[in-house]
Structures are given as C-alpha cells and as structure tokens.
Amino acid sequence: MANGTTDQALHPSEAEGVAREPLVLNNRSFSWITERICGIVENRQPLGWWFLFIPSVLLAGVLIGTLVYLVSTGVGVWGNNQPVAWGWAIVNFVFWIGIGHAGTLISAILFLTRQKWRTSVNRSAEAMTLFAVVCAGIFPGFHVGRFWMVWFLAPVPNANAIWQNFKSPLLWDVFAVSTYFTVSVIFWYIGLIPDLATLRDRARTKVRKVLYGFFALGWRGGNRQWQHYEMAYLLLAALSTPLVLSVHSVVSFDFATSVVPGWHTTIFPPYFVAGAIFGGFAMVLTLMLPCRLIYGLQDMFTMKHIDNMAKIILLTGTIVGYAYIMELFISYYGANKYESDAFYLRILAGPYRYYYYCMFFCNVIAPQIFWFEKARKNLWIVFIVANFVNAGMWFERFVIIPTSISVDFLPAQWGIYHPSITEKLMFLGTFGLFMTLFLLFLRFLPVIAIAEVKGVLPQADPHYHDWKKIKEGRRGPGFPRPGSPDPSDVK
Amino acid sequence: MGNIFPRWLNFLPLQVLIALGGVGTLIVAVIWYSFTPKYTRVGYEPQQPIPFDHSLHAGQLGMDCRYCHSNVEESSHSNIPNAQVCWNCHGPGKVKSDSPKLAVLRQAMDTNSDGYTGEPIRWVQIHETPDYAYFNHSAHVNRGVSCVECHGKVNEMAVVSHQKPLSMGFCLDCHRNPESRLRPIDEITNLDWTAHDLDRDEFYAYLAGKTGKSADELKAEGPEKIDQEALGAYLKDAWNIHPPQDCAACHR
Numbered sequence: 001m002a003n004g005t006t007d008q009a010l011h012p013s014e015a016e017g018v019a020r021e022p023l024v025l026n027n028r029s030f031s032w033i034t035e036r037i038c039g040i041v042e043n044r045q046p047l048g049w050w051f052l053f054i055p056s057v058l059l060a061g062v063l064i065g066t067l068v069y070l071v072s073t074g075v076g077v078w079g080n081n082q083p084v085a086w087g088w089a090i091v092n093f094v095f096w097i098g099i100g101h102a103g104t105l106i107s108a109i110l111f112l113t114r115q116k117w118r119t120s121v122n123r124s125a126e127a128m129t130l131f132a133v134v135c136a137g138i139f140p141g142f143h144v145g146r147f148w149m150v151w152f153l154a155p156v157p158n159a160n161a162i163w164q165n166f167k168s169p170l171l172w173d174v175f176a177v178s179t180y181f182t183v184s185v186i187f188w189y190i191g192l193i194p195d196l197a198t199l200r201d202r203a204r205t206k207v208r209k210v211l212y213g214f215f216a217l218g219w220r221g222g223n224r225q226w227q228h229y230e231m232a233y234l235l236l237a238a239l240s241t242p243l244v245l246s247v248h249s250v251v252s253f254d255f256a257t258s259v260v261p262g263w264h265t266t267i268f269p270p271y272f273v274a275g276a277i278f279g280g281f282a283m284v285l286t287l288m289l290p291c292r293l294i295y296g297l298q299d300m301f302t303m304k305h306i307d308n309m310a311k312i313i314l315l316t317g318t319i320v321g322y323a324y325i326m327e328l329f330i331s332y333y334g335a336n337k338y339e340s341d342a343f344y345l346r347i348l349a350g351p352y353r354y355y356y357y358c359m360f361f362c363n364v365i366a367p368q369i370f371w372f373e374k375a376r377k378n379l380w381i382v383f384i385v386a387n388f389v390n391a392g393m394w395f396e397r398f399v400i401i402p403t404s405i406s407v408d409f410l411p412a413q414w415g416i417y418h419p420s421i422t423e424k425l426m427f428l429g430t431f432g433l434f435m436t437l438f439l440l441f442l443r444f445l446p447v448i449a450i451a452e453v454k455g456v457l458p459q460a461d462p463h464y465h466d467w468k469k470i471k472e473g474r475r476g477p478g479f480p481r482p483g484s485p486d487p488s489d490v491k
Numbered sequence: 492m493g494n495i496f497p498r499w500l501n502f503l504p505l506q507v508l509i510a511l512g513g514v515g516t517l518i519v520a521v522i523w524y525s526f527t528p529k530y531t532r533v534g535y536e537p538q539q540p541i542p543f544d545h546s547l548h549a550g551q552l553g554m555d556c557r558y559c560h561s562n563v564e565e566s567s568h569s570n571i572p573n574a575q576v577c578w579n580c581h582g583p584g585k586v587k588s589d590s591p592k593l594a595v596l597r598q599a600m601d602t603n604s605d606g607y608t609g610e611p612i613r614w615v616q617i618h619e620t621p622d623y624a625y626f627n628h629s630a631h632v633n634r635g636v637s638c639v640e641c642h643g644k645v646n647e648m649a650v651v652s653h654q655k656p657l658s659m660g661f662c663l664d665c666h667r668n669p670e671s672r673l674r675p676i677d678e679i680t681n682l683d684w685t686a687h688d689l690d691r692d693e694f695y696a697y698l699a700g701k702t703g704k705s706a707d708e709l710k711a712e713g714p715e716k717i718d719q720e721a722l723g724a725y726l727k728d729a730w731n732i733h734p735p736q737d738c739a740a741c742h743r
Contacts, residue, residue, distance in 0.1 A: 159527035161660030200495070213495040 059432020084417035096136035102280025103129025262404030271323035278316035282389035321364035362392025670723030
C-alpha cells in the first residue's frame with residue numbers, strides 16, 4: 001500500500017482514519033511551549049500565587065508548632081487511647097500516602113502503556129506525589145511516640161539487641177513507603193534534567209545559572225545523552241510500576257493481617273490500590289484545574305486530559321464502590337458473627353455511621369456524574385466532584401480505622417474516640433506544608449515536562465515537513481524515496 | 492553561551508562521592524564504637540566520699556558481699572549499707588577508727604567528733620538501671636546468677652568501676668543463653684568461682700536436697716564432666732529457669 005496511498009496520507013493522525021484530538025491545541029510551536037512554561041519560573045508570580053502561598057506557609061507553621069508541642073509534651077496530647085489506639089494520625093497517613101499514588105501511575109504505568117497524554121500531567125502529578133508522601137511520613141514518624149527512636153525501625157545492629165519483627169506488616173510498610181519515596185524522587189529528578197538545562201540556558205542571573213546548571217548535571221542534549229537518558233527513564237518506569245500496586249497493598253496489610261473485625265478482609269489490597277489511584281487523581285485535578293487557568297496552560301493541559309482523568313476517577317470510584325458493597329455482602333453472607341456485627345454498627349447503629357454515609361456519597365455516588373460527557377466538560381463540576389473525592393477518601397480511612405477498633409470483640413472494651421485539637425491542627429498543618437511545597441515547585445521548577453510535551457507535537461515527527469510538503473502539493477510522486485519508512489506506518 | 496562551571500568541576504561529583512563515602516564510614520565507625528554502653532558506661536569510676544577498698548574488704552579479708560549489701564536476696568534493690576554498718580567495725584576503739592580517710596564516717600556517726608552532722612554518707616551510684624527497665628536482684632541471685640556477672644570482680648577492685656556494659660543486648664545475651672551464667676546458689680557471692688571448682692559429689696549431694704532425688708540417682712543422670720555449659724544446662728532444667736525475652740519482662 002506504500003505508494004498508492006501517500007498522496008492521501010498526510011499527518012499520521014489523519015492517516016489512521018479517526019481524527020484524534022491533538023495533545024497540544026492551537027498548533028503551538030516549540031518555542032511557544034518553552035516560553036510559556038519557563039515564563040512561569042522566570043517572571044513574577046501572579047497575585048493568586050501569593051494569596052495561596054502566605055496562608056500555606058502560616059499553616060505549615062501551625063504544623064511545626066503542633067509537632068514541637070507534641071514532642072515536648074508527649075503523645076498524650078493526641079486523643080487516641082485504648083481501645084482506639086489508631087486515630088487521626090494513621091487515618092491521615094493512609095490518606096496522604098493514597099494521594100501519592102497518582103504521580104507514579106501517570107509517570108510509570110501510563111509511560112509503559114504509551115499513553116502520550118501523560119506528558120503534560122506527569123511532572124506536576126509526580127511533584128504532588130512526593131509532597132503527599134512527605135506529609136504522610138510525618139504521622140507514623142511521630143506516632144511512635146519518641147520520634148528520635150524511629151531508627152529502631154531500621155535493621156541496624158545495636159547495643160540494645162533490638163531486631164525488627166519481619167513478620168509485622170508495619171515493618172513492611174516502612175520499607176514500602178521509603179522505597180516508593182526514593183524511587184519517585186529519582187524518577188522525578190531524572191525527568192527534570194533536560195528541562196533544568198533549558199532553564200539554565202535561559203537564565204539571566206548568575207545564581208540561577210549556577211543552581212539550574214548544577215542540577216542539570218551538564219546536560220547538553222546530545223544524541224548519546226538522549227539515548228542514555230531514555231533508557232534510564234524506561235528502566236525507572238519499569239522499576240516503579242510494581243510500586244504503584246505494592247505500596248498501598250502493603251499499607252492495607254497493616255489492617256488486613258490483623259484479626260480485628262472490619263480489618264481482617266482479603267479484599268483490602270486491590271480495594272486500597274483502587275482507592276489510592278482514585279484519591280490521587282482527584283488531588284491532581286484539584287491542584288491543576290486552578291493552576292492551568294492561573295498560568296494559562298489550557299493548550300497543553302487540555303479538556304482531553306481532564307476528560308481522561310474524570311474517566312479514571314469514575315472507573316476507580318466504581319471499583320471502590322464495588323468493594324464497599326462486597327464488604328457488606330460478605331459480612332451478611334459469611335458466618336462470622338463479629339464481622340456482621342462490626343458492619344451492622346458501622347452502617348446502621350454505631351456512633352460513626354454518618355462518616356460512612358459521607359464516605360459512600362462522596363466516593364461512590366458523586367463520581368457517577370462523570371458518566372455524562374457534559375459533566376466531564378464542565379470544570380466546576382469536575383472541581384467540585386474532585387473535592388468530594390478528596391473528602392470521601394479521608395472519610396473512608398476514618399471509617400476503616402477508628403470505627404473498627406472502637407468496637408472490638410469484647411463489649412467491655414468498646415469506646416469512642418475523640419480527636420484532640422492538636423490532632424486537628426496537625427492535619428490542617430499538613431495541608432499547609434503540602435501547598436507550600438507545591439507552590440514552591442510551581443515557582444522554581446517547570447510545571448510541565450517541556451521536552452516531553454515537545455515530543456508529542458506533530459512537528460516532532462521526523463517526517464512532519466515531508467507530509468506538510470505533500471499536503472501542499474510541493475512534493476512530487478517520487479516521494480517517499482526507496483528505503484524510507486511508509487508514512488502510514490510511522491506513528 | 493560560555494561555560495558556567497570551570498573544567499575541574501567535572502570531577503566534583505566523583506570527589507563528592509568519595510568524600511561522602513569516607514565521611515559516612517567515619518560516622519558509622521564513630522557511632523558503632525562510641526554510642527554504645529560498652530563505651531559510654533564501661534570504665535566509669537567516680538570518686539567516693541570514703542575511699543572504701545573492696546579489694547581489701549571483699550578480697551583479702553574475705554567478707555561476704557551480703558554483709559553490707561544485706562537485702563540483695565530479698566529485695567529487688569540491692570541496698571547500699573548505711574553508716575551504721577561501717578561503724579560496726581570502724582567505731583570508737585575498733586579498726587582504724589582514727590583514720591583520716593574515715594572522717595566522713597565519723598561526721599555521720601560519731602556524736603563526739605568535730606564536724607558531726609548526722610548526715611548519711613553520700614555514696615556515688617555507679618550501676619544504674621534506667622527507670623523504664625525493671626530489674627530484680629533477688630530474682631537473679633536466688634536463681635544462680637552471681638554478682639560477678641553484672642558487676643565484675645569487685646573483690647579485686649580498689650576503686651569500684653563499671654565493668655560490664657549493662658546494655659539491653661547484655662541482658663538479652665544471658666536471657667537467651669542462661670546456661671553460660673548459672674551456678675550453685677552457695678557460690679553466688681564467690682566472685683572467683685568457676686565451674687571447674689565444682690566437686691561432683693558435693694554438687695549432687697547439694698542438689699539432692701533441692702530436687703528430692705538421691706545424690707546417686709542424680710549423679711547417674713547428670714553429665715560426666717561438669718563444665719559451665721553442662722552445669723548451667725543442668726541447673727536451668729532443675730530449677731525450671733525460663734528467662735523472659737518479651738518486652739514486658741523488663742519494660743513494665
């Protein structure tokens with residue numbers, strides 16, 4: 001079919017017969033992309049940035065204040081006690097670590113599956129992942145009580161002859177989360193190198209030149225550098241793909257491997273992973289919807305991206321809903337009296353039943369609106385539903401964690417958990433830290449992967465200009481030359 | 492555009508890597524060596540208000556530890572003797588009662604002395620268990636763990652010093668392997684004793700009273716040659732010793 005079709009075959013997207021929505025709108029050029037993204041870092045920040053940054057820093061200060069108070073006074077300033085030993089701290093840990101799942105999913109799994117739309121989302125999603133994991137790490141770190149003893153978690157030979165209990169999922173958790181964080185940082189940084197070099201080359205001040213130059217590691221953009229770079233990126237993507245699934249599975253083992261009714265469930269690992277991706281994408285949308293408007297990134301972060309993410313939210317939200325209903329069904333269908341009692345109390349008679357209703361509405365019912373294309377195209381609806389999901393995922397963790405241990409096997413041990421003001425302020429403070437880090441990221445690093453977005457432009461295709469000429473009738477029938485690839489096969 | 496960094500900087504990453512490796516090794520080595528009780532506690536030798544010579548009293552004169560530390564078999568705490576105990580021998584007209592080294596004792600006890608205050612002697616504590624660790628002396632000495640295991644050969648010390656690390660690892664070494672430390676209860680305060688000193692006949696005769704079996708029966712059952720491991724294993728079995736290794740054993 002080679003020569004016969006060349007005069008019709010224009011751009012590959014057209015050659016396929018199905019017009020695909022372009023990934024970058026308005027036929028933007030390479031230089032426009034560089035200017036727009038680097039401009040965010042090089043120009044003064046819009047007023048909106050300061051309106052968000054100052055309260056965020058203050059809230060982060062609240063976090064530091066509560067941590068100082070906590071350490072200097074002791075963990076008794078938290079409201080958790082017997083029987084509810086795992087209160088907001090662990091709820092918040094699971095909440096934040098769950099949010100940290102979208103980044104790696106976008107950067108690794110979508111990379112391996114060649115979903116090219118990931119290119120304009122992955123940088124910010126990965127940054128968000130790292131900051132979420134930082135926020136998550138604070139809670140178990142301080143939950144241990146004497147946080148300077150946290151090194152006991154590492155298998156280091158010591159004079160106390162303390163050795164880790166490798167049978168404990170809490171220890172697996174430490175390894176899973178720290179591995180995830182390390183790999184995510186490396187992956188994110190490797191992705192940044194070509195863009196850091198761009199910023200270095202555009203820098204006007206000495207300080208910027210030196211700093212961006214230092215972190216760009218001498219990147220020149222030569223062929224050999226790109227070859228090595230792309231191989232490294234591919235390998236890291238392969239390395240982090242299992243982590244997307246493993247981290248939240250291991251987090252779910254903290255609960256699933258215990259015998260507490262409401263925790264001891266085999267459905268937990270897939271249910272947690274789906275929930276994590278669900279919550280992670282909601283947080284990406286929450287951050288990026290305002291961001292793309294403030295910085296004018298609509299041509300790169302298009303409605304197509306929002307549509308895709310809304311669909312993922314719909315899918316994962318429905319999986320989560322299936323898990324909720326299956327948990328209820330099994331507690332009814334199974335013969336375990338304690339299990340059925342735990343769920344009876346959870347949804348009908350217990351003190352925390354309203355948390356369950358909030359969770360169910362936010363996570364299962366609200367995203368169903370994304371079945372409608374109109375809803376996926378309405379930014380207000382997308383933003384509001386994304387925030388319902390953010391809240392719903394917090395409620396889910398609360399429903400799972402304190403609710404289950406507040407009603408244990410022995411009614412004599414039942415008890416209600418009231419979070420203290422310190423816990424509440426600390427949770428609020430992690431939002432401050434999260435936003436501070438994210439806003440600093442916007443301020444100092446390219447929010448969209450410049451090199452990667454350029455790679456998905458039609459102009460990046462080596463034969464782009466040939467097709468263009470054919471289209472304009474400036475190229476004779478001798479094209480393509482013998483040995484050159486058939487344009488309709490070139491992607 | 493020109494070079495931002497000079498050429499020699501190309502080797503900086505390598506240099507930094509090597510330096511970090513060196514510094515890392517150094518930090519690990521320093522912590523490994525000096526952040527353990529083996530380093531921080533062993534060798535602690537404070538000056539006491541009275542230069543009481545254990546090597547003279549417990550060593551040369553052969554006084555039993557329990558003459559002064561009299562509650563050790565009944566109490567979780569091994570007491571430091573009060574001044575009256577010293578006064579028993581060093582009172583007026585008795586041993587070295589005029590020695591200038593005993594001025595602090597006379598201040599505490601002798602109403603006729605110049606600086607009499609009646610204040611107790613302020614001995615400096617050397618071996619200290621942290622508040623979060625529960626240790627019971629009587630539980631150990633009544634089950635064949637000698638003073639020497641934790642305090643070293645005090646009978647040879649002119650000035651008592653901290654000889655064993657007393658770290659948690661040190662406790663666990665013995666709790667995991669008590670055979671290596673058990674001895675007959677009569678020999679608890681005999682700090683120079685070793686299992687080789689044990690007379691086989693005497694040992695089984697002694698055990699006969701404890702276990703309700705005859706000495707000959709025990710001798711037939713018992714090991715041929717008595718070394719520390721064999722003796723320890725035997726005592727552990729006979730006294731049903733199961734040292735706890737869970738956290739709550741000591742951290743109550």
